[in-house]
Amino acid sequence: MSERRYDPTRIEPKWQEIWARERTWEVSNQVGASPLDQREKAYVVEMLPYPSGEPHIGHLKNYALGDAIAHYHRRIGQRVLHPMGYDAFGLPAENYAIQTGVHPRTSTDESIAAFQRAFRRWGISIDWSRELATHQPEYYRWTQWIFLKLFERGLAYRKEAAVNWCPNDQTVLANEQVIDGRCERCGHLVEVRQLEQWFFRITDYADRLLDDLDTIDWPEHVKTMQRNWIGRSDGAEVTFRCEELGIDYPVFTTRPDTLFGATFFVMAPEHPDVFRLAAGTQYEQPVHEYVNRALSEPVEDREATEKPKTGEPLGRTVTNPVTGEQIPMYVSDYVLMEYGTGAIMAVPAHDQRDYDFAVAFGLPIRPVVAPAEGEAPAGQAFVAHTANERLINSDIFTGMSAVDGQQAIVDWLDREGKGHPSVSFRLRDWLVSRQRYWGCPIPIVYCGRCGMVPVPERDLPVELPEVDDYQPRGRSPLAAAENWVNVRCPECGGSARRETDTMDTFVDSSWYFLRYCDARNDKAAWDRQVLKAWMPVDQYIGGVEHAILHLMYARFFIKALADMHYLDVQEPFQALFTQGMILGPDGHKMSKSRGNVISPMPIVDRYGADAARCYILFIGPPDQDAAWSETSLEGVHRFLGRLWRLGYELSGDAGGAGEAGAAEQPERPSGDALTVVRKAHWAIDKVSRDLTGRFAFNTAISAVMELVNDIYRYAGADPEARRFATATAASLLFPFAPHLGAEVYEMLTGRRVWEESWPDADPDMLVTDTFELVCQVNGRVRDRVRAPSGAPREELERLCLAARGVQTHLDGHEIAKVIVVPDKLVNVVAR
RNA sequence: GCCCGGGUGGUGGAACUGGUCAGACACGGUCGCCUUAAGAGCGACUGCCCAAGCGGCAUGAGGGUUCGAGUCCCUCCCCGGGUACCA
Numbered sequence: 001m002s003e004r005r006y007d008p009t010r011i012e013p014k015w016q017e018i019w020a021r022e023r024t025w026e027v028s029n030q031v032g033a034s035p036l037d038q039r040e041k042a043y044v045v046e047m048l049p050y051p052s053g054e055p056h057i058g059h060l061k062n063y064a065l066g067d068a069i070a071h072y073h074r075r076i077g078q079r080v081l082h083p084m085g086y087d088a089f090g091l092p093a094e095n096y097a098i099q100t101g102v103h104p105r106t107s108t109d110e111s112i113a114a115f116q117r118a119f120r121r122w123g124i125s126i127d128w129s130r131e132l133a134t135h136q137p138e139y140y141r142w143t144q145w146i147f148l149k150l151f152e153r154g155l156a157y158r159k160e161a162a163v164n165w166c167p168n169d170q171t172v173l174a175n176e177q178v179i180d181g182r183c184e185r186c187g188h189l190v191e192v193r194q195l196e197q198w199f200f201r202i203t204d205y206a207d208r209l210l211d212d213l214d215t216i217d218w219p220e221h222v223k224t225m226q227r228n229w230i231g232r233s234d235g236a237e238v239t240f241r242c243e244e245l246g247i248d249y250p251v252f253t254t255r256p257d258t259l260f261g262a263t264f265f266v267m268a269p270e271h272p273d274v275f276r277l278a279a280g281t282q283y284e285q286p287v288h289e290y291v292n293r294a295l296s297e298p299v300e301d302r303e304a305t306e307k308p309k310t311g312e313p314l315g316r317t318v319t320n321p322v323t324g325e326q327i328p329m330y331v332s333d334y335v336l337m338e339y340g341t342g343a344i345m346a347v348p349a350h351d352q353r354d355y356d357f358a359v360a361f362g363l364p365i366r367p368v369v370a371p372a373e374g375e376a377p378a379g380q381a382f383v384a385h386t387a388n389e390r391l392i393n394s395d396i397f398t399g400m401s402a403v404d405g406q407q408a409i410v411d412w413l414d415r416e417g418k419g420h421p422s423v424s425f426r427l428r429d430w431l432v433s434r435q436r437y438w439g440c441p442i443p444i445v446y447c448g449r450c451g452m453v454p455v456p457e458r459d460l461p462v463e464l465p466e467v468d469d470y471q472p473r474g475r476s477p478l479a480a481a482e483n484w485v486n487v488r489c490p491e492c493g494g495s496a497r498r499e500t501d502t503m504d505t506f507v508d509s510s511w512y513f514l515r516y517c518d519a520r521n522d523k524a525a526w527d528r529q530v531l532k533a534w535m536p537v538d539q540y541i542g543g544v545e546h547a548i549l550h551l552m553y554a555r556f557f558i559k560a561l562a563d564m565h566y567l568d569v570q571e572p573f574q575a576l577f578t579q580g581m582i583l584g585p586d587g588h589k590m591s592k593s594r595g596n597v598i599s600p601m602p603i604v605d606r607y608g609a610d611a612a613r614c615y616i617l618f619i620g621p622p623d624q625d626a627a628w629s630e631t632s633l634e635g636v637h638r639f640l641g642r643l644w645r646l647g648y649e650l651s652g653d654a655g656g657a658g659e660a661g662a663a664e665q666p667e668r669p670s671g672d673a674l675t676v677v678r679k680a681h682w683a684i685d686k687v688s689r690d691l692t693g694r695f696a697f698n699t700a701i702s703a704v705m706e707l708v709n710d711i712y713r714y715a716g717a718d719p720e721a722r723r724f725a726t727a728t729a730a731s732l733l734f735p736f737a738p739h740l741g742a743e744v745y746e747m748l749t750g751r752r753v754w755e756e757s758w759p760d761a762d763p764d765m766l767v768t769d770t771f772e773l774v775c776q777v778n779g780r781v782r783d784r785v786r787a788p789s790g791a792p793r794e795e796l797e798r799l800c801l802a803a804r805g806v807q808t809h810l811d812g813h814e815i816a817k818v819i820v821v822p823d824k825l826v827n828v829v830a831r
Numbered sequence: 832g833c834c835c836g837g838g839u840g841g842u843g844g845a846a847c848u849g850g851u852c853a854g855a856c857a858c859g860g861u862c863g864c865c866u867u868a869a870g871a872g873c874g875a876c877u878g879c880c881c882a883a884g885c886g887g888c889a890u891g892a893g894g895g896u897u898c899g900a901g902u903c904c905c906u907c908c909c910c911g912g913g914u915a916c917c918a
Contacts, residue, residue, distance in 0.1 A: 221835050619844085
């Protein structure tokens, strides 16, 4: 019974066992040792999973996609590196430990085991010899090593800064990890605290991170997101002097052309000089109150856009460097300490925020840029949009275009020593300290005598100690591990204490794709020559949710390491593909609270891995979101069954006419046999085109469906032709449904499909002798006639004009023009 | 607000650089065959309207360019994502 129908529970384990036993997907780093190693390399990586519980449907999609790409590259003759790893440090395991007391390592390792089982069960072609997990000392030893290298180079440093603090997770967060004023992980409102923390100097790389986006083949929207995040602004720094106190205050502006309109000056509440400025004035008390209120406000409220402008005068003035006027100083929370210099020149006539403030405080509004035509709109700031506005009220610059004026004013400031061209970025340095347990320890020691001392490389890894209590209490749980914390200073041998913060887990995942290349190296993080052979990653596949965080951090790491000559590429991921989400059957994002979560394992158990994989690829364009549909999945399952049955019936297994090894293309097919053979070549061509760069897996699979439909339709065709076509279908489907592809191909040919090169479409088989010529009159189809392929224009025109449908519609009209599209259509324009 | 995507049948989605009456492939639906029956399988039909034709209307709405527009241009509406007091 089971022999006679498609039975994935029989087929899938059979092939999985072969692939595991023969280590089919392992590749060697010994380039040049054998002819096989001379092939062009292709490095295909899916973003490594965070192992938590069981894999979900998004993982299935991610790895089904990556696996199809990896298989395709192998079949077209490339040497493919396709490894797997686990992003194993992180808060969920730690929070679980707090609740249950189960060590994060225990729960993480269990999850990893579940993921490993799933990947084997799904038949993903992974080189298991390179598997890694970021929580293993053999891995994080090198994470620490990279930290030390960054430290040596001044790219890792400590500073006290206003940082985002999540009171729920009891840890600090990087800017990128604060979403709408809330913690990216737990959703709790974030507070601002003044703390000394570790940072990576990613801002040093802002320009390169921006410029090099032009060199990589990434989706445009992801590049745009990164560009916006980096936020480069070109402008000028202009100095405003407070004469009373004799202090210069530089400000950054993108609109130096509006300098004559600067009628007041505003500082951020966090600005270190605010109290000093107000001291001794009548505003001292109100300023204190205002600043204290502003600083204690939750981040979410502080950043709310639509709130009325508030502030206090500081009782001091600064000199506008071009007008010489004394303009009043204010403190207001609409100025951010983190951006620019923490102070701004306010031009109410041409900046909406300054306008709102000026109105609220009754300050003068002086227009200095006139619209190209008409009047500036009343009741709001006039923000110039074109190159045609002219400067007014601007002394010697009056009458210049705003663009020229900008240049001229900056030149003047430069000559006078009152300003210069400047660039500002939105990007901030990456805050990497976390006051948590389950992360990579920061390899630094504090010595009373020597200060901050890096742990010597020979002492790495600094292993995580065992602790009894994972509960964070504003400091890392590591601080409680006294035996671990107290060490000898590596420099002087005196007593010292370890750094107790751990690293942001994005550090772990910023370099794992380097380690894959040389995963078992215990002498170094990697061998530079080995990296040279594999890097960059040719195709990276993952979710858009990492468009900024992970992808920016990894790019920074690669550039920093390249600068230190540890590797030879400037970008980690040459091409990126971002997959869409699988939504629940109700079209909403899957979530436990919605109760619409589909787990992949029961699906795989019921329909087989091949059906689950094919369905997920068939559902629609892989970069788009798609809702899960069980009935559609059944349709794909039926299709696989139809292909299997063709293989079964056409091979010797059914006791029919078939014979193994005879699935070659027939010599001179004709009639239905020719039609089927042609369809096979059409499918080869279509699938190949859909797979190269386009990742149109949905249409690729539909092409194989069409081929299978035709093999059924022409059941009477020569069996040789049908065997050829069926073997071709199996071969084309292999990247998506590897078990069935291998099975059917073996039934028909006795050979292993993954060892066969990708089929070539015969161009002669793609064209037919005749085609259906579309005959249009005034753009409307009026008839269709058969015409010989490649016929000259005149002949097509003649055929069209002779067509009956055309004749009737031409009756009584004059032919104005005839448009001929060779091998397609003829359009007669009639009057 | 700004920046990206995207609006095509009952549903998911096809349609290469504007060119075969748009709707591949699949789901769902209807009918039939096979079967004692169920299931599975196989086959046919399936955008809308209609006086049923060599007919009309249809790719969010409205204009435009063109012999020809889902595809290009303009205006607007809706949905999704990113981002936002960044000077």
